[in-house]
Amino acid sequence: MPITTDVVIIGAGPAGLFQVFELGLLDIHAHVVDSLPHVGGQCGELYPEKPIYDIPAYPVIGAQELVDRLMEQIEPFNPQFHLSQTVTELQQKDDGRFTLTTSTGTEFDTATVIIAAGLGAFQPRKLRHQAAADFDGKNIHYKIIQAEKLAGKDIIILGGGDSALDWTIELHDKVNSLTLIHRRTDYRAQPASVNKMKALAEDGKLVEFHGMVRDILVDEDKFQGLSVADAEGEIHEIHGDDVYVFWGLSPNLGPVADWGLDIEKRQINVDTEKFQTNVTGIFAIGDINTYPGKKKLILSGFHEAALAAFAVQKHLNPTKRVFLQYTTTSPIMHKRLGIEKDES
């Protein structure tokens, strides 16, 4: 059964999160879908530790702290998050409502859609060698789902970040052999994990190798491993049953491009009154949209979310007159925010 709702927000970056708040003030409940397993968009995925200096009223705030505070702010509105799933299909029905489907099969029947998809859905950075596509999902993988199935196998892990190191340490004594390949000698992972991995390598419990993947080794259509060039350019053949690539995630516009929207240079054209796209009922806010003078800033996404919320309300209730209410003084706003009335 599809989930029937007034609004689905695609993207849980700062714009999508603040959209929940602005809709909530107008008593509109939202479902939020994101392809990442956590909220926060670029702030959470690309620069959680970095300080931001241009959020109003915060001389400085860490990117993850901003996300945490947005989550705290939207708590009264109880949004429903559908994480680790990418919205793959969006179709308008004859009655004007939309059917929206995700990669895990969640289906929504929604009156409006707000696309807050930023730079696109975050996807794993892939091995780009010619034969890689032939072995994608067979011998070349980008996530580990059932670690116990790797027992007895010769495993190659690519990467130098936390995922690569965590899995290296986790799997080294559960598989037949494990080779960690990283292109540099310095790692992005936590120093404690790096030290642990190096100690295991010194004890001969795994192999640490530095080099660049040059090719996929194939024999009679069977995957054999990788050829890797070391710092001197010498080629080494590293044999294995399966490769797990942990090169991080990069955003990809992906399915958004296929929904019949007016897209210019990978951004969706909107008006600046409603932030509506060329399809009535589909709105776009944050980094994903464009209009004259657009600046890809968190601040811009917040403003766009506020106006889009009023436009969504109008779309849902065209005849209802809406009055602007201040959160400071409006009892209705206080009720929606769950604020106790101060009797003193």
Ligand code: FAD
């Ligand atoms: P995003 O943060 O990109 O979030 C979009 C979300 O949508 C993602 O989580 C993605 O997974 C999801 N998504 C996309 N497509 C789909 C789909 N089909 N299905 C499901 N989910 C989907 N801005 C500032 O204002 N000040 C700064 O100081 C600043 N510093 C920055 C520093 C760095 C290093 C970077 C990279 C950016 C910085 N920015 C800064 C820019 C700021 O991060 C972006 O403007 C902001 O994140 C845009 O928010 P958003 O919600 O529109 O999109």
